[in-house]
Amino acid sequence: MAQKITIEPVTRIEGHARVTIHLDDAGRVENTYFHVDEFRGVEKFSEGRPYFEMAQITQRICGICPVSHHLAAAKAGDNVAGAKPPRPANLLRELLHMGQIVQSHSMHFFHLAAPDLIFGFDADPATRNVFGIVQANPELALKAVNLRRYGQQIIERLGGKRVHPNLAVPGGVNAPLSQKDRDAIAAERETMVGYALEAIAIAKDLLGADANLTNSFAAFPSCYMGLVDAEGGLQLYDGEIRVVDAKGQKMAQFKPQDYKEHVAEHVECWSFLKFPYLKALGWPQGTYRVGPLGRLNVADKIGTPLAGAEFGLFKQINGGKPVEGSLYYHYARLIENLYALEQIGELLDDPDILSRDVRTYPPAELIGHGVGVIEAPRGTLFHEYWTDEHGLLTRVNLIVATGNNNWAMNTAAGQVARAFVDGTRLTEGMLNRVEAAIRCYDPCLSCATHALGQMPLHVTLHAADGSILDQVRR
């Protein structure tokens, strides 16, 4: 008889979601769904607000990656106003962004992902968490805390607060960087680079311990999307959007303001999270992946030396073609972490970083429409605003990083469920593998659906008549 397994909530991710696994009569996995039940409504309640408030409003979508929304909103606001920021302002915005990349990527690897990799998918949940890592290796845990702190302090020095900073405004930023803050950020950077290299070594050891698993776990072909610079190099702050196909061939490269010619959104009745896809290929053939794996699969190079060298090794995994295994997101994430730390050094050494020329004031007449795109830690983030002649928003469209990976998370969960879940003999470790597949994408569901959720914490296996056959509790 057909049965359904529910994983609720999915643990060690940002935000709330559940997974349902539907079994056939023989107990084999038939279908798997990744349900996101949060609903935020930011696009709607922002209507009527002045466009320049969005840098503050949208960053309150989330407390994990507020800087991404803050900067995407400011970039959209630059275009609404027709006010191009001076170069020093863009340097400061990028510095803020690098601080966020460091704190977000470090936190994800050590806090959310590493417990599975270090202790194993089947380890006791009581210790298969960050506190297990603290107790097993306090020295490593302290380095992780310091990496996150370093990123948070960059944000605080530039934007006044670690969460929901106040820096970017349409046309630039609201304050220059002081020499004192510049020197304080520079003072610890090399130490943090050392920690980042250590994290990469740990990840490579862990992923290499069972190469067959790493290469096959939630591995599937897809298109990939990410920003690139003029030379095709990795770009996290600004550039053109590049899309490659499953073989790594460039399908499209376009300016951010043209995204709607290339991207559309599909809706399913069982989730509030939409499914972006490429118009050129239609739904579902046009689905793609973003975030660290997506970005490294579209980039031709990374422009900083240490991360660039690691990128070369990454590219060898699949002979220069896109790397498909979802577990490689963790490796790609740490390469980006290293890049961000190196890029912080480049920015601090730039002669314009202390300049006081940080704002272009908007002209009297607004353009009235603007797009801002940035590479958030989790992937490509789109903000688009339309305003009236007074600058009040008439329409808002957000395609948030995690949303771009919605199809991929569903696919990953389904593939792992089929490979590991045996409906006749349910174990916690089987279900943790399904969650681990989703964790690879570091989803931020609070962002992507624009809540407060109830948190029941058990998995039940129901028979077709509704009776409970088995239960697993966390």
Added chain:
Amino acid sequence: MLRTLVIGYGNPDRQDDGVAYAVVNALRQRLGQARLDEDETGLEQLGVSVDSVFLLQLAPDLLDVAAGYQRLIFVDAHVFPDVEDVHSVLVQPEYATAAFTHHMTPALFLALLQTLYGCQPEGHIVSVRGQGFDFERGLTPATVEQVAPAVERIQALLAAK
């Protein structure tokens, strides 16, 4: 006197969940220190025998700050029906996992301090009963009345040694 850090935390956009902000500022006033503005945490103003900060939540990046103190006083809202409106309790280090990735208790905070920094400050929680947690700023009248008693409770702890 033991060097003390008073850590207030909560969400001022959820009514009484932000009571610690009022308590910290009332304490700062009594100690002759400048109040914290809305966007200030107090982390940039440390360095006296009794420091105070206000944050949205306890976070790992606060650990290295807290490691420099001999006593920590955590201030928050509570909804326990069976304790006093202003409830003060000694807290011991204890590991316990949480359903949310961003929830850290004072006990866990102390446990992490002990494991990662090798320090064991004295830990206290002073919590104030919250009556309303709607999406708005400002305390309910009943909770406003508990701010002064909460400050007095903190000052009693400060005077104890």
